[in-house]
Amino acid sequence: MAADCPEAVVLISGGLDSATTLALAREQGFDCYALSFDYGQRHAVELDAARIIAAQLGARQHRVLSLPMGQLGGSALTDRDIEIPCTPSQGIPVTYVPARNTVFLAMALSWAEVLHANHIFIGANAVDYSGYPDCRPQFIQAFEGVANLGTREGIEGKGFEIHAPLINMTKAEIIKLGLRLGVDYSQTISCYAPDERGRGCSQCDSCRLRATGFAEAGVSDPTCYNPAR
Amino acid sequence: MAADCPEAVVLISGGLDSATTLALAREQGFDCYALSFDYGQRHAVELDAARIIAAQLGARQHRVLSLPMGQLGGSALTDRDIEIPCTPSQGIPVTYVPARNTVFLAMALSWAEVLHANHIFIGANAVDYSGYPDCRPQFIQAFEGVANLGTREGIEGKGFEIHAPLINMTKAEIIKLGLRLGVDYSQTISCYAPDERGRGCSQCDSCRLRATGFAEAGVSDPTCYNPAR
Numbered sequence: 001m002a003a004d005c006p007e008a009v010v011l012i013s014g015g016l017d018s019a020t021t022l023a024l025a026r027e028q029g030f031d032c033y034a035l036s037f038d039y040g041q042r043h044a045v046e047l048d049a050a051r052i053i054a055a056q057l058g059a060r061q062h063r064v065l066s067l068p069m070g071q072l073g074g075s076a077l078t079d080r081d082i083e084i085p086c087t088p089s090q091g092i093p094v095t096y097v098p099a100r101n102t103v104f105l106a107m108a109l110s111w112a113e114v115l116h117a118n119h120i121f122i123g124a125n126a127v128d129y130s131g132y133p134d135c136r137p138q139f140i141q142a143f144e145g146v147a148n149l150g151t152r153e154g155i156e157g158k159g160f161e162i163h164a165p166l167i168n169m170t171k172a173e174i175i176k177l178g179l180r181l182g183v184d185y186s187q188t189i190s191c192y193a194p195d196e197r198g199r200g201c202s203q204c205d206s207c208r209l210r211a212t213g214f215a216e217a218g219v220s221d222p223t224c225y226n227p228a229r
Numbered sequence: 230m231a232a233d234c235p236e237a238v239v240l241i242s243g244g245l246d247s248a249t250t251l252a253l254a255r256e257q258g259f260d261c262y263a264l265s266f267d268y269g270q271r272h273a274v275e276l277d278a279a280r281i282i283a284a285q286l287g288a289r290q291h292r293v294l295s296l297p298m299g300q301l302g303g304s305a306l307t308d309r310d311i312e313i314p315c316t317p318s319q320g321i322p323v324t325y326v327p328a329r330n331t332v333f334l335a336m337a338l339s340w341a342e343v344l345h346a347n348h349i350f351i352g353a354n355a356v357d358y359s360g361y362p363d364c365r366p367q368f369i370q371a372f373e374g375v376a377n378l379g380t381r382e383g384i385e386g387k388g389f390e391i392h393a394p395l396i397n398m399t400k401a402e403i404i405k406l407g408l409r410l411g412v413d414y415s416q417t418i419s420c421y422a423p424d425e426r427g428r429g430c431s432q433c434d435s436c437r438l439r440a441t442g443f444a445e446a447g448v449s450d451p452t453c454y455n456p457a458r
Contacts, residue, residue, distance in 0.1 A: 074343030113327035114303030
């Protein structure tokens with residue numbers, strides 16, 4: 001990669017959307033620093049997927065940082081006492097993690113400023129999303145404002161651009177884009193409650209959105225589901 | 230405290246400003262959940278001060294959460310290879326920690342949402358501050374926007390108010406206010422590089438701002454300085 005490539009911090013979870021986002025950032029010529037979080041999620045096996053994806057898609061570096069959100073609780077994703085629902089939710093579901101994308105973007109911003117990177121990518125998606133308030137365009141735009149008011153780089157430098165390139169795409173469109181860019185979706189994990197081998201439950205919101213996306217894209221789904229569940 | 234008191238998460242560092250902020254929030258009738266961070270700061274002895282202050286000022290709970298900002302570096306406060314300056318800085322100083330208040334407020338927001346608390350207090354101060362971009366009113370206001378766009382509580386509930394009551398006060402005014410509210414400033418630590426007993430260096434930006442503040446307030450400074458430094 002040429003020395004003058006712009007640098008970007010790219011949030012990757014190990015899931016389909018963020019893998020596609022990383023592939024897109026790479027295609028657009030960004031030198032990518034991938035960032036994942038061990039935040040007490042019950043599906044921490046997704047971090048193994050994130051490591052594979054970062055390597056496959058040529059991230060210059062991949063860091064996994066620990067965050068204490070699991071200690072705060074308040075979500076089915078971080079609190080084992082709250083069950084992952086098997087039926088579609090109305091409104092904001094119990095898998096919503098309080099202020100997760102605000103925390104993730106804040107940490108990405110901190111690393112970006114240290115790296116002198118002016119770009120942050122997040123795979124947030126407002127169309128086929130799961131009803132999360134922090135996956136909407138107005139949230140991303142507001143966070144960009146915070147990033148440029150609350151940092152040295154925002155005041156004295158070139159500032160920050162928060163990219164959420166999938167925000168208005170359907171899951172089917174995301175999958176088609178990723179396949180064109182060479183994303184190996186068999187390595188991604190979307191399930192909120194995968195087994196220890198990373199196989200999906202096929203029933204949670206995230207598994208259902210993913211399966212519907214592959215069906216609508218008209219391509220076969222390489223996802224492994226646990227047949228016993 | 231009455232059952233219907235509004236609840237607030239109050240960021241406390243162990244320093245003078247945040248102790249005064251907690252005292253003020255208590256006086257205003259808030260039931261306070263104090264929050265501090267072990268973020269790799271070289272002056273982690275301030276966390277002992279935070280524990281004492283939280284207890285003295287009647288916080289209902291005090292949590293100290295670990296954050297991996299020290300792993301990212303980029304500041305004299307978290308990187309032992311960068312010296313704390315002994316002379317006043319021009320512009321944004323090397324003690325600036327990239328996006329620190331964005332990260333701290335994001336974590337406070339996450340806890341506040343779990344607690345169903347609608348208020349967050351931060352002791353940011355834009356007058357006698359050290360040149361940090363994330364201590365300015367426009368930053369606080371922008372973060373409040375993010376908080377209300379990126380959370381369930383912001384969409385479906387009463388939303389969040391970010392209070393920065395000291396933002397336009399001088400250090401002398403803060404000290405006078407705190408003394409009126411009964412803050413025991415002998416327990417607070419402001420120094421960026423205190424010794425292991427928490428005694429200040431008397432030379433860093435933070436020690437100098439504090440000493441000037443006490444002088445201007447016309448009250449004696451209970452701060453312990455290390456005479457050998």
